[in-house]
Amino acid sequence: MTRSPVFRLAVVGALLVAGSAPALAGEVYGKVTMGGASVGAAATVAAKCGERAYAAEPTDKSGRYHLVVGESGKCSLMVTYRGASAALDMVSNEDAVQYDIDLEMKDGKLAARRK
Numbered sequence: 001m002t003r004s005p006v007f008r009l010a011v012v013g014a015l016l017v018a019g020s021a022p023a024l025a026g027e028v029y030g031k032v033t034m035g036g037a038s039v040g041a042a043a044t045v046a047a048k049c050g051e052r053a054y055a056a057e058p059t060d061k062s063g064r065y066h067l068v069v070g071e072s073g074k075c076s077l078m079v080t081y082r083g084a085s086a087a088l089d090m091v092s093n094e095d096a097v098q099y100d101i102d103l104e105m106k107d108g109k110l111a112a113r114r115k
Contacts, residue, residue, distance in 0.1 A: 038063035084110035
């Protein structure tokens with residue numbers, strides 16, 4: 001069975017749109033600090049939007065992180081540093097958004113706030 005050129009073009013177009021879907025997802029990036037100093041490569045940052053969780057990504061040597069979140073809306077970032085974790089509310093959308101995070105130890109618990 002031979003396929004018409006229009007059918008082939010439609011298939012190629014559908015594959016291009018499907019392949020570009022991750023590029024349309026929202027990006028979240030920033031720097032994690034504690035007391036104004038970079039945490040270096042000692043932290044991880046994960047995201048959760050509704051029931052969907054996005055795997056933790058490590059910070060680089062300058063404390064920077066980058067996540068791709070595949071949905072828009074209210075989410076939370078989970079920062080883990082030296083065995084302690086703290087959550088921070090955020091809003092994800094199709095455009096990239098920067099969330100610089102400052103950590104603080106309060107009463108033995110890690111707290112996170114957006115800078």
